[in-house]
Amino acid sequence: MHIVVCIKQVPDSAQIRVHPVTNTIMRQGVPAIINPYDLFAIEAALALKDQLGGKVTVLTMGPPQAEPALRKALSYGCDEAVLVTDKLFAGADTLATSYVLASAIKTLHQETPVDLVFTGKQTIDGDTAQVGPGVAKRLELELLTYVSRIVSVDQAANSIRVERRAEGGVQVLETRLPALITMLEGSNEIRFGSAPDMFRAARAEVCVWDRNAAGIEDIKKVGLKGSPTIVSRVFVPSPRAQKAQQIEFDAANPEAATQTLLDKVLVEIPKVKKQLDQTRDNKRASRSAGERHE
């Protein structure tokens, strides 16, 4: 069983601050950590390895400084680590990132066929939850998102059964391998690596792949060039300037109270009146349209 876990090194959001003047994120001095959601992916992969054997390869795309994150993953018990890094990759959005990761996984697959790919639910810095599905789509893997538990893997039948958190309940899904799973937070707890794993991680060679080694075919699809996403503006929402008002009502006369309140809202917030009028007009229009149909 060859499992690939995609992780991302992110700034520790608990310690991040936004520059009050420029509104940019101040990363200086903020420690980098493995994206917390990815730890659930790593643990799920390691648990499967404990059960079925094989190896876990941890993969990330990022600057050379991302190496400690991979080393950390090795210290939990992952077997190999690959850092895909290239100046051309800078400024990548989720589309470009998923292209690079998919290419790297394809390259890994040629060496040892990949059965499963794990990612976290999303990252804490981008919060898009798009990269995992993007990789799955590009590699034509079965996609299982928001998985809360791996129920079983049947290697003979080449299938996997998982539980997936969905609105209003839990779905039990079964699909064929290879598949990509995005793990839900709280689904497990990352292990405390053994002393030998810590030693191995401290000394291990992390594979560093540039665009050629990673098997990138089309360099127009990577980095800023391959990223159609445009961040037009980043801002900190300013606290509401409006103060709450207190209105006195006569409890014995609820109708007058309602009227006072309505007047207050409709006068002071013209947007509300406009929306109400709009809704009323729409309703009238649709009603008269309905009448015509009849």
Next chain:
Amino acid sequence: MTQNIEKFDVIVVGAGPAGNAAAYTLAKAGKKVLQLERGEYPGSKNVQGAILYADALEKIIPDFRDSAPLERTVIEQRMWVMEDESYVGTTFRSDRFNQMPGNRYTIIRARFDKWFSEQVQKAGALVICEMTVIALLRDAAGKVIGVEVDREDGKIYADTVILADGVNSLVASRAGLREDIKPAAVALAVKETIFLPKETVEARFNLKGSEGVVIEMLGSISQGMAGTAFLYTNKDSISLGIGCMLSDMKAQNTTPAELLEKLKQHPSVAPLIAGGETREYAAHLIPEGGYHALPELYGEGWLLVGDSAGFVNAVHREGSNLAMTSGRLAAETLLELGEKGLPSTAANLARYKARLEDSIVLKDLKKYRNIPDTLHSQRQFLSDYPALLNGAAHEFFTVDGQDKATKEKAIFNAFRERRSLLGLLGDAYRLWRATR
């Protein structure tokens, strides 16, 4: 999963100044060194004011100035003796003191320790963090032969173990190599790092370029307890802290946070930090028991260095330099034994103590051996004298029509009233005795 982990020449427990100095010196000389640190990264558990004394580090890494993250070169030292609303101070400022290479620097330990650990790793030591030593391994004869860590398959072997595990020295205490620290032998210090624009720091302290100022304070700010306070200028921040003996704080039921808040509001300090933003708050114990509180420094297969050995000169606020020096001397002792093909027995490791005695570490601790007791039993040095001194200055510098002879008499009477003539003479003698 059971694997045999290889054996090391030396295991260094802890990645503070003492541990780094030892690990660096040994690794540089080609020894197979493992350094274990329980914190998330080297330096994550370390707290200091912080002043770096160049000499100790220079003897380990001669060209450290080229790459170490130094904040400011200290060119001015102030001593303030404080009353509630005033201070009497001395200032030493010297251009000669500023001639490169500098003698002392202000540093921010988080940055400095990261740098120091990088040098240790470059020298060839294996540094592993988030690994806590829970016990020492011994052979049948009781010689220390390695450590056990808090992880699966966590027995690691070495010829010698250097314990640089800090003021609490949990490993050494647990292993029975030393007693637990006593409240009367440790100070509890707290500090804030207060950020201000570089220009503001320079304007407030009359500095240019990388020049820095140090203010050491004592007097009413410690509320009668044995303790001192400090203010150090960094590039774009100020480190402000205060520390008092733990036993005193307990007796007076005072918290260090209260002391620091009062210090920040002192009319002499407040304008220096006005408008600053506190971004870091730290607290740490400082072993200030001095010479008489020193534990055994070595034994069969083990050595104590730095804070865990209690190497702090409270009078001169020196600790990290003694830590680095003791770490280096421990390493040099082991290198000497290695050259001569001698094992790390207690008899052979006695050379470590001989080296310490021949160095600033034990020479200075010995010189000030009676200071902790003197300050403990003779509270007038920290309460009466600061008050008298400030009162005297107030009297002396107030021009109010009173003639100077009468003023001098009033000052003298104030001293005699509070301490008596014999008391004054006795204090002078006691202070003289304690510092020689």
